[in-house]
Amino acid sequence: MTAHRMATLSEIIASPLASFVCLLSVSLVAALAMIAGTNEALAQEKVVRIGFQKYGKLVLLKSKGTLDEKLKPLGYRAAWTEFPSGPPLLEAINVGAIDFGNAGEAPPIFAQAAGAPMVYVAYEPPAPKGEAILVPKDSKLASVADLKGKKIALNKGSNVHYLLVKALEKAGVNYSDIEPVFLAPADARAAFERGSVDAWVIWDPFQAAAELATQARTLADGTGVVANHQFYLSSRKFAVSDAKVIDVVLKELAEVDAWASSDIKAVAERLSPSVGLPVPVLELALTRQSYGIRPINEAVIAEQQRIADTFFELRLLPKRINISDAISRSGS
Numbered sequence: 001m002t003a004h005r006m007a008t009l010s011e012i013i014a015s016p017l018a019s020f021v022c023l024l025s026v027s028l029v030a031a032l033a034m035i036a037g038t039n040e041a042l043a044q045e046k047v048v049r050i051g052f053q054k055y056g057k058l059v060l061l062k063s064k065g066t067l068d069e070k071l072k073p074l075g076y077r078a079a080w081t082e083f084p085s086g087p088p089l090l091e092a093i094n095v096g097a098i099d100f101g102n103a104g105e106a107p108p109i110f111a112q113a114a115g116a117p118m119v120y121v122a123y124e125p126p127a128p129k130g131e132a133i134l135v136p137k138d139s140k141l142a143s144v145a146d147l148k149g150k151k152i153a154l155n156k157g158s159n160v161h162y163l164l165v166k167a168l169e170k171a172g173v174n175y176s177d178i179e180p181v182f183l184a185p186a187d188a189r190a191a192f193e194r195g196s197v198d199a200w201v202i203w204d205p206f207q208a209a210a211e212l213a214t215q216a217r218t219l220a221d222g223t224g225v226v227a228n229h230q231f232y233l234s235s236r237k238f239a240v241s242d243a244k245v246i247d248v249v250l251k252e253l254a255e256v257d258a259w260a261s262s263d264i265k266a267v268a269e270r271l272s273p274s275v276g277l278p279v280p281v282l283e284l285a286l287t288r289q290s291y292g293i294r295p296i297n298e299a300v301i302a303e304q305q306r307i308a309d310t311f312f313e314l315r316l317l318p319k320r321i322n323i324s325d326a327i328s329r330s331g332s
Helices: 002-014 026-042 057-064 067-074 086-094 106-113 159-171 185-194 206-214 236-241 243-262 264-275 279-287 298-313
Strands: 047-052 077-082 100-103 118-124 131-135 151-154 179-182 199-203 217-221 230-235
Touching: 047 057, 047 086, 047 243, 057 067, 057 100, 057 243, 057 264, 067 077, 067 243, 086 100, 086 106, 086 118, 086 230, 106 118, 106 159, 106 298, 118 236, 118 243, 131 159, 131 206, 151 159, 151 185, 159 199, 159 298, 185 199, 185 206, 199 206, 206 279, 230 236, 230 243, 236 243, 243 264, 264 279
Parallel strands: 047 077, 047 100, 151 179, 151 199
Antiparallel strands: 100 230, 118 230, 131 199, 131 217
């Protein structure tokens, strides 16, 4: 079954219409190798395998170190794997390498179109300032309309892909009139700093780091353009067989979220050593983050459907999808 799913993804990734990840990133390959190396040792244990990114509530939950104690009554413990962005994390769910993780709006849409057996289980409120289109401080570009004919770096199939599409639309520029340069955050920043691209569409904390380190200017963030939700996702199999484990993880996330919203400076100081970013960068990013872990509702499903439909109409998705088909429901 795994081979079949990977083949399906490969076909979609190879298609010029697709906007999911072109190739598995080196970091994903390394992460899968690490997981494979530990799976045999974990075979006799009950483990929830959690994928997380460099920044966000899951990083805080991991650093807090209390989840294993909460999972113990269910006979579980957590195993953690870091990913550079949402697309490779969703691919890991697709191939059965992790059970639970978080990503922005776009990655689960492309994953669902690729047939990944994943479901949405919770979301965070909008954080439109937490992603932006940046230009160098001395750039002559003054508005999104000026991006016509320009090279723009972005992570393919990520949240910022949708931000770029909608910002261009609002400015009256066709998506086909710009030259997207698909790069992971680290490579995109390098290209941005050496002038190989004219603009960079990126999310926090990379956004905050570029602003503080290079004085990059913001042409536009998500305000009035996109919501920029964060989603918590699970493999469908795990959501059905181990719903109580997911409930515990979400409960612990909610507690971390409440603490984070009440003391941003303390959170930044705690995160800084583990994520390798200066406290001021994290403080700036945290002020633009949203707080509150919420169950999936009809309004957010409808918003995701609009995003999916937009990508299909732009021929970035190979087929129409129904977001409701990927919503976690008891026994489904």
